[in-house]
Amino acid sequence: MDNNHFSNCDQEPIHLCGQIQHFGCLILFDATKNCIGWSENWTETGLPRQSVFLGQSLTKFIDCLAIQHAIDLDQILHDHADSFKRRYVADIYLEQIPYYLSIYPFDNKIYIEIEQHRSQSHQFKNTFFYAKHINDSEDIWKALAENIFTVTDYDRVMIYKFSESGDGQVIAEHVVGDLEPLLGYRYPEFDIPQQARQLYTKIFARVTPDVDAVPVSIWGLEPEKLDLSMTAIRAMSPIHLQYLRNAQVKASGSFSIIINGKLWGLVACQNRLPKYIDLAQRHLSIFIVQYAVNSFLANKHIEENNFKLKTKSVAFEIRQNLFTKKDLYKVISALTTSLMDILRTDGIAFKYLDKWHIVGHAPKKDMLLNLDNHFSRTISDQLFWQSDFKGHQDENETTFPFPGIAGIDLENKLDFKIYFFRKEVKVEETWAGQPEKQLIYDPTKTINFPSPRTSFNAWKKIVEGTAPKWKEREINFLKSLSITIQEACLKKIIEIQALNEKLIEINNVLETFSYTLSHDLKNPLAALQMTAQMIRDRPGLSQEFLGKAGKNMMDAILLMNNMLDKTVDFARSKSYEFEYETVYPERFIENIIDDCSVRFNVQNLQFEKGRILPIDGEKTLVYQLFLNLLGNAIKYSSNKTAPLIGINSQIEEDYVLYKIWDNGIGMSAEETERIFEIFHRLPNAMQFDGSGVGLSIVKRIADRLNAKISVESKLNQGTIFEIRFPIRN
Numbered sequence: 001m002d003n004n005h006f007s008n009c010d011q012e013p014i015h016l017c018g019q020i021q022h023f024g025c026l027i028l029f030d031a032t033k034n035c036i037g038w039s040e041n042w043t044e045t046g047l048p049r050q051s052v053f054l055g056q057s058l059t060k061f062i063d064c065l066a067i068q069h070a071i072d073l074d075q076i077l078h079d080h081a082d083s084f085k086r087r088y089v090a091d092i093y094l095e096q097i098p099y100y101l102s103i104y105p106f107d108n109k110i111y112i113e114i115e116q117h118r119s120q121s122h123q124f125k126n127t128f129f130y131a132k133h134i135n136d137s138e139d140i141w142k143a144l145a146e147n148i149f150t151v152t153d154y155d156r157v158m159i160y161k162f163s164e165s166g167d168g169q170v171i172a173e174h175v176v177g178d179l180e181p182l183l184g185y186r187y188p189e190f191d192i193p194q195q196a197r198q199l200y201t202k203i204f205a206r207v208t209p210d211v212d213a214v215p216v217s218i219w220g221l222e223p224e225k226l227d228l229s230m231t232a233i234r235a236m237s238p239i240h241l242q243y244l245r246n247a248q249v250k251a252s253g254s255f256s257i258i259i260n261g262k263l264w265g266l267v268a269c270q271n272r273l274p275k276y277i278d279l280a281q282r283h284l285s286i287f288i289v290q291y292a293v294n295s296f297l298a299n300k301h302i303e304e305n306n307f308k309l310k311t312k313s314v315a316f317e318i319r320q321n322l323f324t325k326k327d328l329y330k331v332i333s334a335l336t337t338s339l340m341d342i343l344r345t346d347g348i349a350f351k352y353l354d355k356w357h358i359v360g361h362a363p364k365k366d367m368l369l370n371l372d373n374h375f376s377r378t379i380s381d382q383l384f385w386q387s388d389f390k391g392h393q394d395e396n397e398t399t400f401p402f403p404g405i406a407g408i409d410l411e412n413k414l415d416f417k418i419y420f421f422r423k424e425v426k427v428e429e430t431w432a433g434q435p436e437k438q439l440i441y442d443p444t445k446t447i448n449f450p451s452p453r454t455s456f457n458a459w460k461k462i463v464e465g466t467a468p469k470w471k472e473r474e475i476n477f478l479k480s481l482s483i484t485i486q487e488a489c490l491k492k493i494i495e496i497q498a499l500n501e502k503l504i505e506i507n508n509v510l511e512t513f514s515y516t517l518s519h520d521l522k523n524p525l526a527a528l529q530m531t532a533q534m535i536r537d538r539p540g541l542s543q544e545f546l547g548k549a550g551k552n553m554m555d556a557i558l559l560m561n562n563m564l565d566k567t568v569d570f571a572r573s574k575s576y577e578f579e580y581e582t583v584y585p586e587r588f589i590e591n592i593i594d595d596c597s598v599r600f601n602v603q604n605l606q607f608e609k610g611r612i613l614p615i616d617g618e619k620t621l622v623y624q625l626f627l628n629l630l631g632n633a634i635k636y637s638s639n640k641t642a643p644l645i646g647i648n649s650q651i652e653e654d655y656v657l658y659k660i661w662d663n664g665i666g667m668s669a670e671e672t673e674r675i676f677e678i679f680h681r682l683p684n685a686m687q688f689d690g691s692g693v694g695l696s697i698v699k700r701i702a703d704r705l706n707a708k709i710s711v712e713s714k715l716n717q718g719t720i721f722e723i724r725f726p727i728r729n
Contacts, residue, residue, distance in 0.1 A: 012193070014240075018226055019234075020228075020231065021233050021236070022216055025216075027111075027112040035057075036220050040217050051065065065094075077110065099114050100116075106229075119278045130147045130288050131291055142159075143292070144159060145157040145172045145174040148285055151285050151288065154271045154275065155272050156174070157173065157269050158170045158268045159171050159267060161264065167189045168186065168187050169184065179272075185430050186431045186432070196240075200254070201256065201263050202230060203232065206253070207276075211249070212245075215236075242452040243453065244270075246456070255285050259297065314338050315481070322491075327352065328489065343477065346362070347362030347402075368419075375407060379407075382409055383407070385406035385470045389404070402421040403424050410485065425468060427462070433455040433457060528557070580617060585622060593605075593607055593630060596630060596634040604642065606645075610649070612647070612649055614656075616728040617725060621701045628698045631694070639687075647660050676695050684715070706726050707724060707725045709722070
């Protein structure tokens with residue numbers, strides 16, 4: 001026997017069986033609406049003998065039935081030839097007996113099912129009761145089982161939920177008589193093979209009225225050419241029928257529980273004696289199941305919203321507290337109770353700045369260090385979770401008490417990591433018979449099939465070494481928590497960096513002002529000194545000279561006061577702000593030239609004065625800018641035989657362009673790139689007094705005034721500075 005036999009064991013083509021159950025009949029038409037097949041029991045339903053024959057048109061077949069209400073076949077079949085979209089059901093009478101007639105297009109064919117009408121009308125008048133029972137019940141699934149029992153009267157109605165591993169468990173049940181309850185029982189995955197599960201997602205109701213009834217063959221089409229996936233009266237697999245016999249039931253019914261497009265579970269019904277529930281009962285049951293699903297989803301949505309509110313509250317506290325607490329340790333410590341509640345954990349351990357902190361039930365320090373070392377070596381992900389971690393066993397080989405572990409590792413980024421622990425929960429599982437899959441070989445199909453189980457006696461199994469599984473929403477919260485901590489810490493770091501940068505900026509500006517005071521106050525101080533010396537050393541000076549000297553001294557003192565006031569204001573406010581005003585440089589340029597000529601002892605200075613336009617700026621800053629530029633021009637041309645400096649201005653687009661030039665020592669092209677660096681001095685300027693601060697002050701002032709400054713120079717020929725002051729509207 002080759003391996004393909006085993007690989008096909010769950011692939012019995014149950015939808016291609018070519019047979020139906022005895023309680024209905026099936027008539028088939030092709031896409032051109034001509035009859036191509038029928039079940040051999042069609043005459044037993046009372047169909048007129050002239051209604052069914054090969055090639056009979058669908059229209060004539062419908063006309064033979066003498067249906068009281070006309071059927072619009074075009075509307076039913078339009079655009080639905082290739083896929084199942086809807087099923088049209090009509091009431092008909094055959095030989096004065098009520099029947100259901102179902103029409104639906106599928107697989108390029110038109111299917112017609114006919115089965116007898118047998119349900120009680122009162123069942124359909126109590127839909128409000130069914131809905132209210134579900135709404136008022138604390139257990140939706142228990143109420144659903146009771147409702148389905150009311151509609152179908154099966155001996156046993158079970159709500160069967162599939163697990164992630166594929167097996168299933170009875171989570172609710174309603175039983176009558178002396179049947180043994182199966183609530184909590186588990187069933188192995190192979191009891192409901194995959195091909196059956198796929199069909200449950202296509203057609204939501206399946207019934208077997210009598211496991212011993214002989215199936216009915218279909219004439220006209222070979223079984224493998226007839227897809228009965230959507231046929232409600234399709235015959236059941238012999239394996240499934242034998243399974244039901246072994247379970248000592250004669251009839252069964254199943255209704256799909258579909259949630260978010262997936263098969264979540266089944267309403268599984270059993271009866272000790274043969275039992276038929278008709279199409280209307282099945283449709284009502286499907287409606288009640290869907291109502292229960294909607295109620296379940298609504299409750300789940302409320303639960304999810306409450307969970308989100310809790311998690312958002314924690315995230316908000318983390319973000320807020322990281323800016324008010326000293327460190328991450330205090331923030332997490334204050335939230336451990338909330339974190340344990342949200343994640344349903346027994347303990348937390350977290351490490352910050354290489355120090356561990358343990359809260360609640362968690363491994364002791366030595367075991368925790370071993371765990372951390374293990375995860376550091378084996379897990380590279382920032383986030384991880386397990387529900388069956390084996391841990392490190394001690395000498396007595398006892399089970400590790402915390403198989404449920406989740407962790408966030410931010411050690412590389414924040415020197416922080418956190419573990420969440422769940423204790424072991426021993427679970428006693430009760431299985432409906434020992435879950436052992438046995439295969440039998442069908443030589444006619446050369447395929448192995450799972451053998452129907454013969455024992456459904458309770459078989460118990462103790463599951464150890466596991467903790468409650470981490471739910472998807474809990475994992476999502478862990479991801480969100482990791483991102484929140486990182487973002488909050490990063491934001492705090494950025495804020496600190498911004499404050500540091502601001503502090504550095506303030507210190508730099510303060511430093512600049514200190515140099516400004518020591519550098520720029522020299523001019524007015526030199527003027528005061530020279531004037532005072534003249535008054536002291538030259539007796540008999542005229543009143544006119546003394547008046548002019550006194551005015552110059554008062555102007556110098558006023559200038560120094562203004563500069564000192566601006567420095568004090570800056571120091572107090574941490575940021576030197578000013579309001580723009582119109583500044584007229586012509587008022588102080590003559591004084592700057594005179595003071596600098598005295599200071600640098602230049603006797604024969606030639607000064608070319610052009611047009612001096614007003615500037616939008618701040619008076620003291622503009623004064624300091626011109627003081628440094630004109631002072632440098634005079635100083636560095638003072639050794640020339642005929643020293644020359646000049647100043648001129650003009651309107652250029654949105655700027656007032658000032659040019660200041662001299663015929664001094666000049667500089668090379670390489671030096672012009674560094675000319676505004678603080679403390680940088682030209683190699684050919686060492687014979688002149690200076691500290692390399694003046695032009696750095698000029699650059700800072702230009703930046704504060706949003707002005708642009710540039711320089712052109714040639715070595716030993718002179719320098720031209722251009723300053724563009726923006727014109728404010």
